[in-house]
Amino acid sequence: MRIFKTLGVAAAMSAGLGAGAAVADExxxxxCVSWPGYAMLEIARQQNLMPSHELAxxxxxxxxxxxxxxxxxxxxxxxxxxxxxxxxxxxxxxxVNVAFLNPSYGVDHIIxxxxxxxxxxxxxxxxxxxxxxxHLLMGMWLNREGxxxxxVEWVNLNADEAVGPMLSGDLSAAYMYExxxxxxxxxxxxxxxxxxxxxxxxxKSGIYMDAMYMNSNFIAENREAALAxxxxxxxxxxxxxxxxxETNKALAEFLQWPEEDIGYVIGTDGKSLEGGIYMLDxxxxxxxxxxxxxxxxxxxxxxxxxETIQTIxxxxxxxxxxxNAIDATSGIDCxxxxxxxxxxxxxxxxxx
Numbered sequence: 001m002r003i004f005k006t007l008g009v010a011a012a013m014s015a016g017l018g019a020g021a022a023v024a025d026e027x028x029x030x031x032c033v034s035w036p037g038y039a040m041l042e043i044a045r046q047q048n049l050m051p052s053h054e055l056a057x058x059x060x061x062x063x064x065x066x067x068x069x070x071x072x073x074x075x076x077x078x079x080x081x082x083x084x085x086x087x088x089x090x091x092x093x094x095x096v097n098v099a100f101l102n103p104s105y106g107v108d109h110i111i112x113x114x115x116x117x118x119x120x121x122x123x124x125x126x127x128x129x130x131x132x133x134x135h136l137l138m139g140m141w142l143n144r145e146g147x148x149x150x151x152v153e154w155v156n157l158n159a160d161e162a163v164g165p166m167l168s169g170d171l172s173a174a175y176m177y178e179x180x181x182x183x184x185x186x187x188x189x190x191x192x193x194x195x196x197x198x199x200x201x202x203x204k205s206g207i208y209m210d211a212m213y214m215n216s217n218f219i220a221e222n223r224e225a226a227l228a229x230x231x232x233x234x235x236x237x238x239x240x241x242x243x244x245x246e247t248n249k250a251l252a253e254f255l256q257w258p259e260e261d262i263g264y265v266i267g268t269d270g271k272s273l274e275g276g277i278y279m280l281d282x283x284x285x286x287x288x289x290x291x292x293x294x295x296x297x298x299x300x301x302x303x304x305x306x307e308t309i310q311t312i313x314x315x316x317x318x319x320x321x322x323x324n325a326i327d328a329t330s331g332i333d334c335x336x337x338x339x340x341x342x343x344x345x346x347x348x349x350x351x352x
Contacts, residue, residue: 027229030069031057037210063080076226085331086316100280100289101209112173124152129158214226238349249262290302
């Protein structure tokens with residue numbers, strides 16, 4: 001619970017530090033880490049897809065810090081992972097999740113060491129970053145394998161931090177993503193990936209998802225701007241679909257990534273990359289919200305967003321990081337997506 005309490009304290013401490021300071025036509029956008037899935041609003045800014053508004057975009061490299069700024073009113077819009085949604089409800093933050101953006105499509109893996117066996121992990125060290133999607137992935141995999149979650153020794157490490165302990169034999173299993181997966185598999189013969197987020201059941205769950213959050217006051221006080229920024233995000237996605245090479249280059253410059261690494265995450269066909277992420281077009285995201293008829297991808301149900309958040313909450317309780325069951329519907333607001341649907345906005349992107 002400490003990480004969640006820290007988030008609440010940080011939001012309270014920063015509440016008076018600049019809230020409401022933005023100019024009328026400026027929309028303050030936060031990106032929790034340097035990641036292509038969150039960066040399409042930079043393309044909207046570069047291509048002037050919101051001529052009536054100026055986008056001021058900040059990359060935090062600190063998900064909790066960005067969430068604190070959003071809760072304090074220092075940001076209007078924030079891109080981060082969906083597993084924070086139960087936390088914002090539990091903490092009573094004035095924040096809502098307004099849309100799912102893209103599921104992990106095989107980026108995230110659990111790697112097992114050469115000598116480890118799935119049925120003999122009791123008492124062994126397993127690593128995952130506490131309170132992030134890796135923690136969920138490790139917990140769900142252990143549960144699938146029939147391993148008591150309290151029988152293993154949890155180690156709070158991110159993927160890069162787990163490489164050394166995996167190679168030295170101190171870890172039996174670790175949450176990882178590239179390039180760390182390849183480094184471990186190449187240097188440690190017999191190590192293997194035992195599950196990743198392209199697993200059909202994981203995709204169907206919708207848990208491993210990037211999302212767009214907004215401050216509720218921003219929506220209430222400037223709904224036109226909230227609708228404009230939401231549409232601009234998908235307009236930018238459509239621009240990427242038709243101008244992949246140019247857009248991937250622009251994203252690389254913005255995120256300070258090697259250009260080829262952008263393609264390794266979002267692909268080069270204007271839609272997705274298996275082993276990377278899958279970019280939901282507007283219609284797909286609206287169906288997950290339940291405001292547009294039709295079936296979402298990967299076997300998800302129409303309107304599955306609330307159920308997904310509820311499931312994440314249940315897993316946080318199971319993993320001992322939350323105590324309370326929350327009302328998932330109070331953490332989401334699909335009315336903005338619904339307004340765009342009612343206005344006739346549609347988008348059905350196909351790979352090139």
